[in-house]
Amino acid sequence: MTVSPSVSINNPIYPIRWQEDRVYLIDQTRLPIERAEVEIRTSEEMARAIETMIVRGAPAIGVSAAYGMVLGAGEIPAGTLEEFRSKLKTVADRLRRTRPTAVNLFWAIDRMLETADRTTGDADDIRRALWETALQIQEDDVRTCKAIGEHGLAVLPETPEKLRILTHCNTGALATAGYGTALGVIRSAWSANRLLKVYADETRPRLQGSKLTAWECVQDGIPVTLLTDSMAAHCMKQKMIDAVIVGADRIAANGDTANKIGTYSLAVVSKAHNVPFYVAAPLSTVDFSLADGSGIPIEERNPSEVYQVGSTRICPEGVDFYNPAFDVTPAELIAAIITERGAVKPGDLKSLGSS
Numbered sequence: 001m002t003v004s005p006s007v008s009i010n011n012p013i014y015p016i017r018w019q020e021d022r023v024y025l026i027d028q029t030r031l032p033i034e035r036a037e038v039e040i041r042t043s044e045e046m047a048r049a050i051e052t053m054i055v056r057g058a059p060a061i062g063v064s065a066a067y068g069m070v071l072g073a074g075e076i077p078a079g080t081l082e083e084f085r086s087k088l089k090t091v092a093d094r095l096r097r098t099r100p101t102a103v104n105l106f107w108a109i110d111r112m113l114e115t116a117d118r119t120t121g122d123a124d125d126i127r128r129a130l131w132e133t134a135l136q137i138q139e140d141d142v143r144t145c146k147a148i149g150e151h152g153l154a155v156l157p158e159t160p161e162k163l164r165i166l167t168h169c170n171t172g173a174l175a176t177a178g179y180g181t182a183l184g185v186i187r188s189a190w191s192a193n194r195l196l197k198v199y200a201d202e203t204r205p206r207l208q209g210s211k212l213t214a215w216e217c218v219q220d221g222i223p224v225t226l227l228t229d230s231m232a233a234h235c236m237k238q239k240m241i242d243a244v245i246v247g248a249d250r251i252a253a254n255g256d257t258a259n260k261i262g263t264y265s266l267a268v269v270s271k272a273h274n275v276p277f278y279v280a281a282p283l284s285t286v287d288f289s290l291a292d293g294s295g296i297p298i299e300e301r302n303p304s305e306v307y308q309v310g311s312t313r314i315c316p317e318g319v320d321f322y323n324p325a326f327d328v329t330p331a332e333l334i335a336a337i338i339t340e341r342g343a344v345k346p347g348d349l350k351s352l353g354s355s
């Protein structure tokens with residue numbers, strides 16, 4: 001377990017808060033109309049919160065699953081240590097079944113199981129160690145995001161004017177334990193007085209850009225212009241965009257990157273207009289077991305996300321639907337992958353080591 005200077009995880013826009021014996025999550029399905037918290041008391045409630053996207057975003061899903069393991073450990077009745085460890089693996093399996101693409105989920109669950117396996121003593125000793133590991137994962141993620149922000153600053157294009165950066169989906173504090181990955185780079189650029197404005201794709205069908213990224217920018221006083229998902233090419237043709245920065249849910253060893261649906265087409269359009277296209281992600285998002293992106297599982301979600309906006313149906317009956325939540329951008333379209341250990345060309349990820 002790393003020992004690092006403490007970092008604050010108490011911030012009103014950070015999505016996850018442990019208090020006493022339960023977790024409080026900002027309900028991201030109610031933003032931006034209302035900032036409300038949902039109380040999570042059991043591992044099953046945490047699993048449902050991940051599946052229904054009350055909490056979402058690769059790193060945030062990992063931290064949430066870690067706390068889901070802590071809650072699950074507290075549910076296991078008295079018995080032998082062997083029974084405890086066996087039941088803990090059942091909790092882990094339930095959390096693994098929530099969402100398939102973000103590798104951070106599986107990375108966090110594996111770290112929690114490693115903690116349980118190496119902890120001696122009784123079940124309460126393991127429960128304590130699990131809570132400490134989950135807290136460490138949460139604090140490390142905020143530190144990681146801030147490091148990503150600083151490394152991102154170093155690779156952003158040097159321009160005579162302040163930067164106009166386009167981003168897709170939500171990769172901010174709400175998608176992490178705090179500060180954000182791609183939106184963390186944008187926050188760092190704003191703090192360094194190098195940013196003019198953010199262009200935020202609305203990001204159909206769940207609208208994380210219009211509902212969450214725009215909300216975070218307003219909270220921080222960062223100028224933000226909302227775009228529909230079809231506007232990027234037109235904006236680039238008019239020379240309105242200096243760079244594109246997006247997040248990631250799973251990066252293969254060669255740099256192929258799975259991210260929110262629409263990212264691949266954004267990368268193609270960026271290439272066509274010579275706009276640098278960056279991915280910002282922690283190393284816990286890199287899956288070195290996959291040689292390339294062809295093996296990344298792509299989540300398909302409920303068609304209702306496509307055929308209705310809020311409670312309003314937007315298409316007739318008798319229509320078929322396709323709702324992949326992610327797509328894969330080939331490494332050759334990515335200028336650099338920005339991590340907490342530096343920014344590298346997609347093919348050089350291995351030089352950074354693993355998380």
Ligand SMILES: CSC[C@H]1O[C@H](OP(=O)(O)O)[C@H](O)[C@@H]1O
Pocket residue numbers: 056057058059168169170171172175176180181182208246247248249259260261325
């Ligand atoms: C900081 S990574 C956030 C990443 O997760 C989002 O997906 P979802 O909202 O479905 O969890 C999107 O792909 C973001 O880039």
